[in-house]
Amino acid sequence: MASELDDSRCDQPRTEGDLDEDQENELEIQAQEYVDRVRNPELCGPRPQSCPLEVSGEQQPRSNRTSASDLSVRLRSSQVLPADNVQSSLLSLPWELVLEICSYLDARFVLGVLPLVCRAFQCVLTDEVTWRIRAQKTLGLSYPVLEGKDFDWPTACIELEEHLSHWSGSNPKVEHFSLNDGHFASVDSVLLIQNASLCISGSRDRNVNIWDLRRLAQDGEKVLVKTLGHQPRGTHRGWVWALAAQANMLCSGSWDSSVKLWDMASEGAAVREIRGKAAVLCLVYLPDILVTGSYDKLVTMYDPRVNYPVLTSRKLHSSAVLCLAADDRFVLSGSEDRTLVVVDRRTNHVLQRLQLDSYLLSMSYERGELWAGDKWGLVHVFEQQKGNFQHVKCFNVGHRSQLTGIRHSVGTLYTSSTDKTIKVHVPTEPPHTVCTLPHNDVVNGISVEHDVLAAASGSMTVEIWRMTN
Template sequence: MATSQEVESDNDSEGESSDDPERQALDYVSRVLSTVALQDKTRRPPPTLTMEFQDGLQHGGLDLKKSPVAGEDGEVTPQLLLLPFELILHILSYLEPRFILGVLPLVCSTLRDIVSEKVTWKVRVQKNISSNFPVVEQENFDWPSACIELEEHLSHWSDIRKIEHFSLADGHYASIDAVLLLQGGSLCVSGSRDRNVSLWDLRNLGDGQEKVKALGAEKTGTHKGWAWSLAACDNLVCSGSWDSTMKIWDIGAEGQQVGEIRGRAAILCLAFLPDILVAGSYDKRVSVYDPRASRPLIKCRKIHSSPVLSLVADDRHIVSGSEDRTLVVFDRRVNAVSQRIQLENYLFCMSYEAPQLWAGDNQGLIHVYGSHGGTFQHLRVLEITV
């Protein structure tokens, strides 16, 4: 059994893996992807906001059990505002939140007070979502803006009949395992098991004029193995493959190749920052590169005991998840592992915007972590139902 020191140490003495990348990829898919079965667990239903709202009603500026009354300044209150507050909120629910914010405060002081009270927006959110919102408590949370964003998002996806579907069928002939949208969704990069990385121009979606370009000059494909991972930084896109290479493409120059880095093993995940490129690989390593240098490798650490499946990075941390069911936090400033979290399941994907880290595991759960003082703490787990 490997010790913690052995797992976390640099180990440059091992040679490059000689396993066939195609066989490795098939073994990986069979083990990690194809055999995933959701565990039968008795999960608690998502908590509701009922008690939170009751506290808000008792301590907030408005009392939902009383009707608004005319102000002491003699302002005449419309008869509508003499209705119970619950009915007023129900009537307001038929109005767009942007209209409520922009127009109602100009009508009278009572409506202005209603619109400015956060409980008004909390109640409105509760009608749309049954779980905790926001997922992570935040100081000075902007409830009106959050309500607008939430309702517009729900409206966009509420009626699937209004959603347009497009099939981009000419660019690949095998399964697509990585997709990346660029430039506000006008461009798309896709990586496939046909070994190609394709660049799509989506600005003419629906008129049959979508342009697709296979990146690279090789007739056998962009890579010599499955194109498995993608990451972007500004106009540069990096593609990682089971052939152990990372290729860098300049989207601003119509997808010309501007760099190539050869790793030790299959590249399963990437994070691309202005100063570094981080790669997680099949040989359990997390490697850091400077793509601008003639010798790009900066450091290579075997900090996991199984293949690295997902990672994120910023100017302070590199966070990686592995098939060994661990989440490892690497502190770039001290050049060492600062935290290791043991998980019940392994993580497939992660998204990080300080101070929140969201991660999806192989059991269909989303885990939310918060970063405080350089330490990540598990805050909540969400079950996504369809």
């Protein structure tokens, strides 16, 4: 793999003055050509016949459903339940009826309070079979798509029910706000931080803005806090294309080939700048490393805590790197060359190079499960087992062009697209769309944290949906 090593030093210092106006204009032309090629809805091309069809109508439930009688037999065999002749009151009821009664109570309450009532409740309501039954009753669909050995059924059920409560029905429990007084060009990146109290946005106006979402709907309060940096021409000298955060540190990546770090504990004070040789298109920020994917096909790992931050820089692809994901073991990169590359962080060795039918633009990776969106608006699911990633599912969730954002958790799935929509799903097989949020322009990305959904809009706005009780 020696040919993949890049011998350039990406951390050489360079000042803002190194870019003159002509160079800035050239970067903007390059950026626009990239957007026209990679994110143009009219150029996504026809899907091949092998692509799945969009699901419509009622979906059939799985046939191997777990029943409450199974739970009762299991618990009796473990001598958890008292004998029939000593049962009384609520415990004397069939467990099918007990679980039916509990289904009318909030899942978080059922898990947090009722196990304290008695030993039998504690055993029943902390057993994963109980929550399997509840999830199947709630969804009536095949769930989950992937069930690893550590799948957390109680957490999944709580997420599912709260998710459906917020977004289902004719009157969703959601407030919508459009932040339109901060940018004067398309917003291409958005990030929620600090428990969704702050929203960060990056734009083609070259600025990074901070918004205080606690001020939403408060009379006389200005939601826009500040624009980062003190340069007269903007936070960066090129379009701001990527954002990432770790603890109190925020980083922004730009078409000016730089990554800038900001201390959010010090009101967004500039910490340092790391210079590269090409546009930074995607970022991942973990406690010990910062990973960038760039227009010149490089995946670079930095340790931003030291003076010479480059750990390794490798040309893993034959085209621009469009999206990244990482954890303490792997770095995954998707490229315009239609490949997904998996690198072992410990050995810096390429473990896999998967050839795909289309390029990926967005990723959501957690606990060995990768959900990714491609240029056709399809959702792909990859499973990691013993260090090997395998493409296991492909879903058509109803988008008509490039899928620019995806966020998956055990109980939720959000997607955004250049088709001017955001879709809210439950992650069943196939995903069931709960609602569609139409927009008046392309949606360039999303961020979800706690009870807030933020979207970057081509109409120069940041769109916020805040879920209410």
